[in-house]
Amino acid sequence: MSTPAIQATGLTKHFRGESGETVTAVDGIDLTIGSGEIVAFLGPNGAGKTTTVDMFLGLTSPTGGTVEVYGASPHRAVMEGRVSAVMQTGGLLPGFTVRETVRAIAALHGRPDRVEVVIERAGLGPLANRLVKACSGGEQQRLKFALALVPDPDLVILDEPTTGMDVGARQQFWDTMQADAADGRTIVFATHYLAEADAFADRTVLMARGRIMADGPTNEVRAAYGGHTVTFRPPANVTGANGIDQAWLDDLRKAVAPLGIYDLEVAGASLEAAFLALTGTPMSNENETEGALR
Numbered sequence: 001m002s003t004p005a006i007q008a009t010g011l012t013k014h015f016r017g018e019s020g021e022t023v024t025a026v027d028g029i030d031l032t033i034g035s036g037e038i039v040a041f042l043g044p045n046g047a048g049k050t051t052t053v054d055m056f057l058g059l060t061s062p063t064g065g066t067v068e069v070y071g072a073s074p075h076r077a078v079m080e081g082r083v084s085a086v087m088q089t090g091g092l093l094p095g096f097t098v099r100e101t102v103r104a105i106a107a108l109h110g111r112p113d114r115v116e117v118v119i120e121r122a123g124l125g126p127l128a129n130r131l132v133k134a135c136s137g138g139e140q141q142r143l144k145f146a147l148a149l150v151p152d153p154d155l156v157i158l159d160e161p162t163t164g165m166d167v168g169a170r171q172q173f174w175d176t177m178q179a180d181a182a183d184g185r186t187i188v189f190a191t192h193y194l195a196e197a198d199a200f201a202d203r204t205v206l207m208a209r210g211r212i213m214a215d216g217p218t219n220e221v222r223a224a225y226g227g228h229t230v231t232f233r234p235p236a237n238v239t240g241a242n243g244i245d246q247a248w249l250d251d252l253r254k255a256v257a258p259l260g261i262y263d264l265e266v267a268g269a270s271l272e273a274a275f276l277a278l279t280g281t282p283m284s285n286e287n288e289t290e291g292a293l294r
């Protein structure tokens, strides 16, 4: 059997919280990701997705357990160019053009031969001479993706790569990823968006409170654990510019608990959701409903 891309055993991470309490971000994860898999880490805010992928990349050291990337430490796998990442945040130099940025990173890796390949692969050809500061958020994310491809890694890890993109940019980003994945690269990405896992991942690892709640083919996870989303419009007198009145929400949580409803989450309506509702296009993002009982 070939060496797995990622092998995690009992992987655990504790942080010290603001008042000195222990926060368990990742709580004993066992996981094997094989070569060529496309895996989504799906979960709500604070589920532990970022901490988990940070440990895959050696950016955070585990408090307990182990993680190996292609049979070696994450640090070594990164140094050898076997794994690279597209992170949520991270600096691009605004005064460089797209091509200059790719050239600089390719020079660092000793791979000048990769410049045009990755520009083309990330769909940046028409933008190659544009200054980074003139690129949209979505275009900058595609540039980060191009940079991640410079060492021709076996594994690419993406942490919520489409955060902040509009619907069109998100689609374009995933089209680019899809084309790349067709070449057999292993891809692991963290996302809030069930629709992204559904559309793109063969396998979904559903995380909540630092644990794996479900892990399997995306369609099976959806069917077995998806449940139903109940949307509602709260009374006008409890809503304001800052969201829904907290005391009312606490009462609501208490009221629905006897019905077996837990983890009630409320997200403010986004412009995207409003746009989609107004245009009649189905919403792809289930986290951006006006109010949702999960």
Ligand SMILES: Nc1ncnc2c1ncn2[C@@H]1O[C@H](COP(=O)(O)OP(=O)(O)OP(=O)(O)O)[C@@H](O)[C@H]1O
Residues within 6 Å of the ligand: 015, 016, 017, 023, 024, 025, 026, 043, 044, 045, 046, 047, 048, 049, 050, 051, 052, 192
């Ligand atoms: N450096 C830190 N110090 C203290 N607590 C942290 C730190 N990093 C993360 N946490 C906590 O660990 C938990 C998991 O956070 P993490 O960022 O991994 O979740 P996530 O699923 O990626 O969430 P999001 O989707 O919001 O990015 C959260 O409770 C978070 O507040």
